Amino acid sequence: MAAVTYELKKTCKQSGARLGTIHTPHGSIDTPMFMPVGTLATVKTLSPEELEDMNAQIILSNTYHLWLRPGEDIVQEAGGLHSFMNWDRPILTDSGGFQVFSLSDFRNIKEEGVHFRNHISGEKLFLSPEKAMQIQNALGPDIMMALDECPPYPAEESYMKASVERTSRWAERCLEAHQNKETQGLFGIIQGGEYEHLRKQSADDLISLDFPGYAIGGLSVGEPKDVMNRVLEFTTPLLPSHKPRYLMGVGSADSLIDGAIRGVDMFDCVLPTRIARNGACMTNHGRLVVRNAAYARDFSPIDRDCNCHVCRNYSRAYIRHLIKSNETFGFRLTSYHNLYFLLDLMKKVREAIMEDRLLDFREEFFEQYGFNRP
Numbered sequence: 001m002a003a004v005t006y007e008l009k010k011t012c013k014q015s016g017a018r019l020g021t022i023h024t025p026h027g028s029i030d031t032p033m034f035m036p037v038g039t040l041a042t043v044k045t046l047s048p049e050e051l052e053d054m055n056a057q058i059i060l061s062n063t064y065h066l067w068l069r070p071g072e073d074i075v076q077e078a079g080g081l082h083s084f085m086n087w088d089r090p091i092l093t094d095s096g097g098f099q100v101f102s103l104s105d106f107r108n109i110k111e112e113g114v115h116f117r118n119h120i121s122g123e124k125l126f127l128s129p130e131k132a133m134q135i136q137n138a139l140g141p142d143i144m145m146a147l148d149e150c151p152p153y154p155a156e157e158s159y160m161k162a163s164v165e166r167t168s169r170w171a172e173r174c175l176e177a178h179q180n181k182e183t184q185g186l187f188g189i190i191q192g193g194e195y196e197h198l199r200k201q202s203a204d205d206l207i208s209l210d211f212p213g214y215a216i217g218g219l220s221v222g223e224p225k226d227v228m229n230r231v232l233e234f235t236t237p238l239l240p241s242h243k244p245r246y247l248m249g250v251g252s253a254d255s256l257i258d259g260a261i262r263g264v265d266m267f268d269c270v271l272p273t274r275i276a277r278n279g280a281c282m283t284n285h286g287r288l289v290v291r292n293a294a295y296a297r298d299f300s301p302i303d304r305d306c307n308c309h310v311c312r313n314y315s316r317a318y319i320r321h322l323i324k325s326n327e328t329f330g331f332r333l334t335s336y337h338n339l340y341f342l343l344d345l346m347k348k349v350r351e352a353i354m355e356d357r358l359l360d361f362r363e364e365f366f367e368q369y370g371f372n373r374p
């Protein structure tokens with residue numbers, strides 16, 4: 001029995017969207033869905049109990065960061081990530097490659113792996129497909145990611161082709177190095193940038209290796225939204241309909257809806273908690289920067305159309321005061337609301353797919369939120 005399986009439940013009549021359920025050793029996940037990011041084994045400022053209260057079905061953590069601190073050996077001695085962080089629902093870990101490329105000021109990519117400098121201590125380190133698998137096998141997430149290279153945007157076609165071919169060879173090495181096939185699912189990551197023929201090559205290579213799920217990487221790296229949507233339009237249909245599709249690093253409300261319309265099942269992004277720590281909030285009527293002076297005497301909730309614990313109990317004025325005072329509780333309130341907002345948005349997306357009205361929902365939401373407003 002595979003560790004991770006996907007059950008396709010309904011395909012939307014209006015678009016490529018679909019409803020499904022991902023079954024993992026730590027529970028099932030209704031899709032399309034958003035995954036809060038807990039880079040260092042915590043979703044910043046929030047407790048596992050609060051994440052369960054807002055119906056977070058799965059959270060992410062990061063191989064690169066946990067390898068550096070506290071070390072995968074300590075997490076393994078604790079019984080794995082679930083025990084270490086007291087989270088008994090599913091966990092997905094990224095493979096570390098993206099973080100090496102985005103965080104390290106020195107890196108040298110070779111066939112055997114990537115040489116880089118620890119962004120904290122400066123020491124030289126080396127990450128190979130085998131090492132990425134050893135770390136993830138020790139951390140014990142339900143879903144692991146193969147080691148890939150996420151080239152910058154834009155990238156020359158010749159560089160992208162060589163990178164895709166190396167990522168495919170690394171994916172095969174990850175499969176060979178995988179130690180816990182019965183308890184941990186391994187997803188392949190499709191690369192290829194904006195080049196349709198390279199996306200096809202990457203998909204063909206990885207589909208031939210029969211992963212239980214596939215991620216679309218190399219997006220949300222600075223490309224315009226119309227480029228992302230165009231790449232999704234020709235990439236998502238290449239992927240098996242009976243396996244989960246994960247769009248990496250995508251998390252604004254409009255991108256989640258547009259990704260679901262194009263058949264994406266899983267999303268993650270640090271955006272909701274990152275902007276929360278700057279006093280910015282996602283609402284059904286656009287982004288609200290609650291730290292602004294305009295809200296000093298505004299005793300209404302962050303979002304009058306939100307039913308979260310924060311919007312039912314705290315005012316903009318109070319939250320602005322806490323943020324301006326650098327009070328941790330202020331960041332907790334904005335983080336809780338933003339994650340609740342995206343999780344609730346995906347619940348509404350699932351309901352719209354069930355009722356075959358996702359495109360109508362998109363129009364209503366975009367109009368109310370102010371997307372596409374000139």
Ligand SMILES: CCCSCc1cc(N)cc2c(=O)[nH]c(N)nc12
Pocket residue numbers: 037039060061062094095096097098145148149150189216217218219220221248249250268
């Ligand atoms: C915890 C963070 C998960 S998503 C990080 C991420 C984000 C984005 N935007 C792209 C990629 C990618 O192409 N490959 C990999 N492994 N990760 C990516």
